[in-house]
Amino acid sequence: MAEWITQMDHQILLFIQEHLRFDWMTDSIVFISHLGNDAKIWILLCILLLFFKSTRIVGICGIVGLLFSGLIVNVFLKNYVARIRPYEQFQDIILLLESQKDFSFPSGHASSSFAAAVAIWKMCDHKQRWIGVLSIILAALIAWSRLYVGVHFPSDVICGIIIGILCACIAVHLVQWWLNRKSGEVYVK
Numbered sequence: 001m002a003e004w005i006t007q008m009d010h011q012i013l014l015f016i017q018e019h020l021r022f023d024w025m026t027d028s029i030v031f032i033s034h035l036g037n038d039a040k041i042w043i044l045l046c047i048l049l050l051f052f053k054s055t056r057i058v059g060i061c062g063i064v065g066l067l068f069s070g071l072i073v074n075v076f077l078k079n080y081v082a083r084i085r086p087y088e089q090f091q092d093i094i095l096l097l098e099s100q101k102d103f104s105f106p107s108g109h110a111s112s113s114f115a116a117a118v119a120i121w122k123m124c125d126h127k128q129r130w131i132g133v134l135s136i137i138l139a140a141l142i143a144w145s146r147l148y149v150g151v152h153f154p155s156d157v158i159c160g161i162i163i164g165i166l167c168a169c170i171a172v173h174l175v176q177w178w179l180n181r182k183s184g185e186v187y188v189k
Helices: 002-020 023-035 037-050 053-081 108-123 129-148 154-183
Strands: none
Touching: 002 129, 002 154, 023 037, 023 129, 037 053, 037 108, 037 129, 053 108, 053 154, 108 129, 108 154, 129 154
C-alpha cells in the first residue's frame, strides 16, 4: 500500500512539474512557500490579533493551534515516520527551493498553516470573517506551493492539512472550555 501511495505521489508531482509550473509564476510561488517557514507568518498574524480586544481570543486560538501542530508534526511525526523528500527519492523531481533539512511526512507548512487559519476562521465573528477567509486562502496557497516547488509528496500535504484542521478544532475547543470555566458562562462560537 505504501509503495502504491508513493508511486501515485510521484506521478502527481511529475504532472505538476510538467503541466502546472510556469516561469512567470515560479518566483511568486517560491515566495509564498517561504512565508510558511517556521510558521513565522502565522505567529506574526496571531500576535497582531492579540493587540486588539475584539480579536484577542482569535489570536490565542491560532497560537494554541500552532503549538499543537508543531508538537505533533515537527517533534513527533516527522522524526517517527522519517520519510525522505521526493527530490531525494526520485531523480526526475526538480527542486525549486533549497534542500530541506528535515523529513517530508507530514508537511509542517501545511499543518501549521491550516492549524492557525482554521482556528482563526472558526473564532472570527461575522464582522471579522474576512480575516478568517484570507487566512484559509493563504493556508491553501502555502500548502499548494510545497507541491509546486517539489519539497513534499501530495500525501504529505494532505495529511498535514488534516492534522492542522484537527489541531485547530482542538485549540478552539480548549480555549472555549477555558473561557467557559473562567467566566462561569457558556462561551460558544
